Amino acid sequence: MVSGPLAAHVRLNDPAALTQVYRVHQAPLVRYAHRLTGSIETAHDVVQDVFVKLWEQRETLIVELSLQALLYTMTRNRALNQNRRRTRIAPDVEVEDAHHQATHSADPVAPDAVLQARELGRYLRRWIGELPPRRAEAFALSRFDGLSHAEIATVMGLSIRTVDTHIVHALRDLRHRLDALVGAPSRQPLAP
């Protein structure tokens, strides 16, 4: 995770720092842009553009919260801009993915079945995809990209309180489905 010092370097016109920031952040940013635009091509373009802009604005850049929050904010704005310019609704990757998985995954699991990690991952991904889009977005930023609630609030233009609520509701929803999947709101161990 990158914080203050590298941001300072970017402002000090250090090309090595720019490349370093890119290497650290490009993969999660491309995933984020992919999620927002529905196109991996566009996602790569968006992230490239974010870093070009980052460089071009290095003299005037003000990193208020964190460079990470700034990068996600820039990525989000550009991704949504691209969507708007192209005047099409991007297919929701998560939903498509979930649908694909729903139609291809095994039959409902018996309550006593031992869930394999991969299978569990598939279910969880599908359920996250079925959350309301903004909730899914906040949850993914928190759980998989390691953004703080303050950072998510900045990136998505929400209050921290709303982010808190999104995360708790997402967790409750997932818990609920996990319980339903294994057949009980149970407190006892599920399987050996």
Place this chain on the structure above:
Amino acid sequence: MTSRSFHAPDGRPAGGPPDPNPDLDRVLAELPPDEAERLRDTWALAAYAAPTEAPRPEAVARTEQLLAHLSAQPNSAWMPSTRRDRPAQWIAVHRRHTAWALGSLAAATLLAFLWVQQPAIVTAPAGERVLVQLADGSTVTLNSGSTLRRARLFGRVGDARAVALEGEAYFDVAETDRPFVVQTFDAEVTVLGTEFGVRAWPDDPEAATTVTLVSGRVRLASAERPAEAILLTPGETGRVTEDDSTPILAEEEIQIALAWREGDLVYKDRPLGLILNDLERRFGLRIASQPPTLRQRRVSVALRNPTSADAVVRDLALALDLRYRARADGFELYATPAASEPTD
């Protein structure tokens, strides 16, 4: 724990940041301990849903090249970048450097360097299209009257492959690891290897640089705000908006935008003034209009490789219910009495 059996063999879920999460602690502390534990457990399990898709290596490499290029050469010093004050700007630059040269040998060397950096200029004569071959293997087709400037040592030294265009041209850019930049009066187009057309006539009605992409990918930004770019994919046309903010995607058909390459004149819903400007450059003459407001009328017209201005002006007059007469330097289009006074 309800979830022990979900855990990976090492007892910890795979993937996801294992870091402490103060926000989660804070939020869960407000819940009953029982629920808090179940939700914390769910949080841990969600690691299994961590995304695994990896970015495309070639796209990552391309961006790294571009960033390296940008940070190595932030500016192309020889390129005039403002609109209509080019001569004055050139003189100012030279005076300044001359003053320095008197002072030191280093400055003299710099002056020599700047001389080498001065642009080589090609202008397509009226009625002709000119094919310019650049040292890097790229080719540029210039439409009549259009001017292309490039550094004298273009493609031989340095990282920049930069040209400045006034007018209309079609670019077939050789693919190398160095970005190719086209600057116009109000825009900057950055590419890595691609084919595209640019129209950038500062004196057109509603003048705005328009870029039509045939293959590859380009980045289009206004000169005023180079950071606010859009990315074009093949078949798309981008236009720099008049307020100099982020360029927009224009609804334009690629065949129409590039028809000039075959010598055709094809316009869809364009101001007459723009068409007359093109005709003047194409045939090397002047076309006046009376009243001048005629030039704002919007016109759609397609002319297959016309060879005489007379035929084109006649067709236009017919299509627009105008009259025309020959003048010493060209033609004059004027409104018919019938069009303005139905009684005639």
